[in-house]
Amino acid sequence: MKLPVAELHIHLEGTLEPEMIMELAAKNGVELPYASVDQLRAKYEFSNLQSFLDLFYENMVVLRTAEDFREITLAYLQRAHDSGVRHVELFFDPQAHIQRGLGLGDVIAGIRAGLNVGLERWGISHKLIACFWRHARAAEAMDLMKLLVAEKHDIDGIGLDSSELGFPPELFQEVFDYARAHGLHAVAHAGEEGPADYIWQALDLLKVERVDHGIRCLDDPALVQRLVEEQMPLTVCPLSNIRLRAVDTMADHPLPQMLEKGLKVSVHSDDPAYFGGYMDANFASLMESFNFSTEQLATLASNSFESTFLDEASKQELLAEVQAWVQQQNR
Numbered sequence: 001m002k003l004p005v006a007e008l009h010i011h012l013e014g015t016l017e018p019e020m021i022m023e024l025a026a027k028n029g030v031e032l033p034y035a036s037v038d039q040l041r042a043k044y045e046f047s048n049l050q051s052f053l054d055l056f057y058e059n060m061v062v063l064r065t066a067e068d069f070r071e072i073t074l075a076y077l078q079r080a081h082d083s084g085v086r087h088v089e090l091f092f093d094p095q096a097h098i099q100r101g102l103g104l105g106d107v108i109a110g111i112r113a114g115l116n117v118g119l120e121r122w123g124i125s126h127k128l129i130a131c132f133w134r135h136a137r138a139a140e141a142m143d144l145m146k147l148l149v150a151e152k153h154d155i156d157g158i159g160l161d162s163s164e165l166g167f168p169p170e171l172f173q174e175v176f177d178y179a180r181a182h183g184l185h186a187v188a189h190a191g192e193e194g195p196a197d198y199i200w201q202a203l204d205l206l207k208v209e210r211v212d213h214g215i216r217c218l219d220d221p222a223l224v225q226r227l228v229e230e231q232m233p234l235t236v237c238p239l240s241n242i243r244l245r246a247v248d249t250m251a252d253h254p255l256p257q258m259l260e261k262g263l264k265v266s267v268h269s270d271d272p273a274y275f276g277g278y279m280d281a282n283f284a285s286l287m288e289s290f291n292f293s294t295e296q297l298a299t300l301a302s303n304s305f306e307s308t309f310l311d312e313a314s315k316q317e318l319l320a321e322v323q324a325w326v327q328q329q330n331r
């Protein structure tokens with residue numbers, strides 16, 4: 001039995017494996033600047049967040065139809081299932097797709113169709129979170145926010161992603177106020193490359209229910225204290241942090257320290273096709289450096305379920321799976 005976990009920090013477009021990119025490009029007649037999977041893979045060396053985002057946005061242009069979105073969602077869920085994921089809260093970047101002329105309804109219908117097959121086939125439950133680009137104008141995010149509500153698009157929450165430095169959360173306060181007033185959940189990337197102050201802003205101005213990444217909180221003891229007191233979930237992505245050079249090596253990763261301080265941390269894969277693997281690869285890499293105990297692993301898994309937007313009964317069912325896993329380990 002694999003450690004059962006919830007995947008709460010996963011960008012759908014970041015699950016596009018090089019093989020799928022080449023296949024979709026051929027199918028949709030999209031010209032790419034690489035002739036082969038190997039040539040594409042050779043570009044997967046990143047120096048920071050922006051160097052990754054440039055390639056990430058370039059590659060997602062191969063997605064053209066609702067069927068493409070259904071297919072990649074399902075391909076991701078197969079891998080998620082193989083790596084122990086029992087519930088997923090999936091991010092996608094609507095601005096990327098509507099700018100290319102795709103219909104918002106088609107994108108969401110395709111993703112939802114894939115998620116529903118995943119629920120039937122593997123019992124993986126789900127939520128869907130539309131992320132706004134912080135590098136684009138807040139007014140553009142606001143227009144999209146209003147459209148999502150006016151057209152009753154089927155999403156469960158909103159997030160904030162893309163380039164962090166120079167784009168503080170405060171720019172998006174109005175968008176998050178609007179989302180909250182319309183019953184949507186709210187999360188935001190903060191403190192990945194950006195300073196601890198961006199985490200304060202995400203909490204106080206955007207009133208987020210989870211912070212994505214959040215590792216830079218360790219620079220600010222008062223912030224750590226607040227995050228511990230509120231048991232604010234932090235969705236930490238170890239392989240992403242290494243590949244984007246937010247942390248030097250896995251041995252330097254702050255996750256053990258964060259656990260030690262009582263922060264509500266859980267492990268996630270961010271953009272697994274780009275960063276060296278899915279949930280299981282993240283845990284395998286952590287285990288090589290830290291050899292976590294059964295108890296520590298169970299805490300990480302339980303935190304992941306407690307940090308979901310599921311109802312209490314569903315959370316309890318999934319938490320019971322963690323306990324069953326612990327019993328199996330101790331047998």
Ligand code: HPA
Nearest residue numbers: 011161162163189270271
């Ligand atoms: O790690 C990330 N940070 C910000 N934006 C993103 N979009 C995809 N992945 C990321």
Ligand SMILES: [Zn+2]
Nearest residue numbers: 009189212270
């Ligand atoms: Zn992310």
